[in-house]
Amino acid sequence: MIPGATLELTQCHSCHARFLPTDGPCPKCGSPDCSPYSTSAVGRVLAATELHYPASGWHAPHRLALVEVADAVRVLAIVEGVLPVPGALVEVRRDGDVHRARPEPTQ
Amino acid sequence: MTIHVASVGMGRFGKRPEGLITLAAEAANFALEGIGRKPVDLLVVGSMFAQGPHGREALLPRLVGRLGLESASGFRVESSSGTGGMAFHVAALALETGRFERALVIAAEKMTDRSTAEITKELSAALHMSEVAAGATMPGLAAIVTARYLQRYGLSTDICDITAVHARSMAARNPNAHFQKAVTPEEVASSRVVALPLRLLHCSAISDGATAVVLEKGTGPATVLGLGQGFDALRLVDREELTSFTATRVAARVAYEAAHLTRKEVNVVEVHDAFSPFTLMHLEDLGFCGPGEAPKWFREGWVGLDGRLPVNPSGGVVGRGHPIAASGLAAIGEVALQLRGEAGSHAIATRPKVGLAHAVSGIGSHNFVTILGGKSP
Numbered sequence: 373m374i375p376g377a378t379l380e381l382t383q384c385h386s387c388h389a390r391f392l393p394t395d396g397p398c399p400k401c402g403s404p405d406c407s408p409y410s411t412s413a414v415g416r417v418l419a420a421t422e423l424h425y426p427a428s429g430w431h432a433p434h435r436l437a438l439v440e441v442a443d444a445v446r447v448l449a450i451v452e453g454v455l456p457v458p459g460a461l462v463e464v465r466r467d468g469d470v471h472r473a474r475p476e477p478t479q
Numbered sequence: 480m481t482i483h484v485a486s487v488g489m490g491r492f493g494k495r496p497e498g499l500i501t502l503a504a505e506a507a508n509f510a511l512e513g514i515g516r517k518p519v520d521l522l523v524v525g526s527m528f529a530q531g532p533h534g535r536e537a538l539l540p541r542l543v544g545r546l547g548l549e550s551a552s553g554f555r556v557e558s559s560s561g562t563g564g565m566a567f568h569v570a571a572l573a574l575e576t577g578r579f580e581r582a583l584v585i586a587a588e589k590m591t592d593r594s595t596a597e598i599t600k601e602l603s604a605a606l607h608m609s610e611v612a613a614g615a616t617m618p619g620l621a622a623i624v625t626a627r628y629l630q631r632y633g634l635s636t637d638i639c640d641i642t643a644v645h646a647r648s649m650a651a652r653n654p655n656a657h658f659q660k661a662v663t664p665e666e667v668a669s670s671r672v673v674a675l676p677l678r679l680l681h682c683s684a685i686s687d688g689a690t691a692v693v694l695e696k697g698t699g700p701a702t703v704l705g706l707g708q709g710f711d712a713l714r715l716v717d718r719e720e721l722t723s724f725t726a727t728r729v730a731a732r733v734a735y736e737a738a739h740l741t742r743k744e745v746n747v748v749e750v751h752d753a754f755s756p757f758t759l760m761h762l763e764d765l766g767f768c769g770p771g772e773a774p775k776w777f778r779e780g781w782v783g784l785d786g787r788l789p790v791n792p793s794g795g796v797v798g799r800g801h802p803i804a805a806s807g808l809a810a811i812g813e814v815a816l817q818l819r820g821e822a823g824s825h826a827i828a829t830r831p832k833v834g835l836a837h838a839v840s841g842i843g844s845h846n847f848v849t850i851l852g853g854k855s856p
Contacts, residue, residue, distance in 0.1 A: 378503075391716075391717060392609075392675055392714075392716055392717075393600070394609075394714075399712055399714065399717040400717070402679055418721065419624075419626040419627035419630065419721070420623070420626065421622035421623050421625045421626060421674045421675050421676075421677075422674065422675045423614065423615075423616060423619045423673075423674040424670070424671070424673060424674065425595070425599065425616065425617070425618070425673060425674070426614040426616060426619065426671050427599070427600075427603060427611050427614045427615060427616050427619075428599075428600055429614070430597065430614035434614045434619075434704055436613060436614065436615055436619060436623065437622050438627070438715070438716070438721070445716075446614055446716035446717075448610060448615065448623075448715065449611070449613070449718060450614060452755055452822075455675070458626075458627075458630045469609070469612045470609075470612055470613045470614075471613070
């Protein structure tokens with residue numbers, strides 16, 4: 373049982389890689405033998421940016437963060453709120469086709 | 480089979496009124512004139528968009544018709560910004576089979592007749608769909624990589640400005656470069672934000688342009704000594720490294736092994752700086768210095784025309800302009816010009832014996848390394 377919010381990741385039963393869900397096989401070894409698992413949604417920001425010219429359909433400034441969650445899995449997440457500094461803790465959640473990150477709720 | 484670059488044809492990069500076919504034919508004719516119009520039996524053409532005034536063009540048959548090469552064999556290749564490198568490698572490998580005598584390689588792109596938004600969307604084809612879905616663009620992902628590099632090595636953004644100043648100062652000597660004017664660090668640092676920490680003058684520009692080279696059997700000052708390529712995960716989050724490009728490290732290792740050379744024997748390098756701070760990571764990945772050491776090379780001035788390793792004497796992608804497919808071949812062409820003593824106003828201080836050219840697809844998913852140099856027959 374994982375306390376707090378959870379995030380769904382994928383594990384490969386062939387090479388044991390753990391990664392962000394994809395629509396295909398394991399990105400490390402190509403095996404289709406993968407299954408989902410849940411882990412803590414809290415991660416640490418590795419790097420973040422503020423795009424002044426985001427992709428079509430998004431408004432500037434658009435903030436993105438590369439977040440490392442459990443098992444060293446990385447997530448590219450849309451930032452809700454101010455641009456986080458490297459090392460900041462954020463809570464990541466899936467929202468349709470994308471992931472979103474917001475500052476970890478304080479105790 | 481030994482092959483060499485016998486001729487280089489480069490038109491001016493920048494905003495050009497001509498269409499794709501005319502730009503490509505111009506570069507091709509420059510290269511063909513360089514060999515006295517000897518016959519060519521292989522044509523390899525690269526373009527990412529192949530965009531004409533009415534949409535995508537049948538680039539290869541149109542060029543064959545324009546150049547009168549109907550008796551040649553032909554291939555068209557595409558690997559986004561790495562296209563020019565790929566086209567050269569395909570031609571070199573085909574010649575190495577012994578089946579062809581002489582190849583004309585052309586890489587061309589027409590971009591300035593379209594809006595920045597259209598180009599941004601087209602370039603997103605080189606990214607993972609999940610990244611585009613999250614609103615990421617090529618500069619956005621480059622910004623994340625740059626931010627991570629700065630943070631990892633405790634650097635401030637001034638090193639990004641220094642790399643852009645270097646690119647533009649080199650380009651100012653190259654009459655075919657898009658940008659003919661040097662810039663100051665202050666101008667770079669005050670240019671508008673594209674994606675933090677990247678500003679406009681750190682980013683390569685939308686350009687029109689074409690490059691062509693003729694490859695033939697035999698040896699010369701620009702003999703093909705080593706070719707290497709490498710892949711990395713398309714999706715940034717699936718990569719082992721964020722501040723280093725695995726695809727470049729693999730490509731370099733293969734190319735150095737094939738050439739029986741080490742990086743110490745390389746006298747000039749053209750790296751694929753679609754974003755100027757990427758020059759730092761590329762120099763490290765190509766083995767010229769250790770992780771985090773490249774900023775010192777710039778601060779100490781070791782990358783200038785008379786430095787210990789002249790870097791991007793053409794202006795690189797940031798200074799020369801970035802007609803997507805053409806950039807990889809322009810890097811190879813520049814190295815060949817330097818080796819052949821034909822670089823004119825942008826020649827490095829001492830004519831080099833060995834040079835290395837680098838090409839990057841997308842955000843580093845498929846990279847190419849080409850080593851050229853003199854070889855005794």
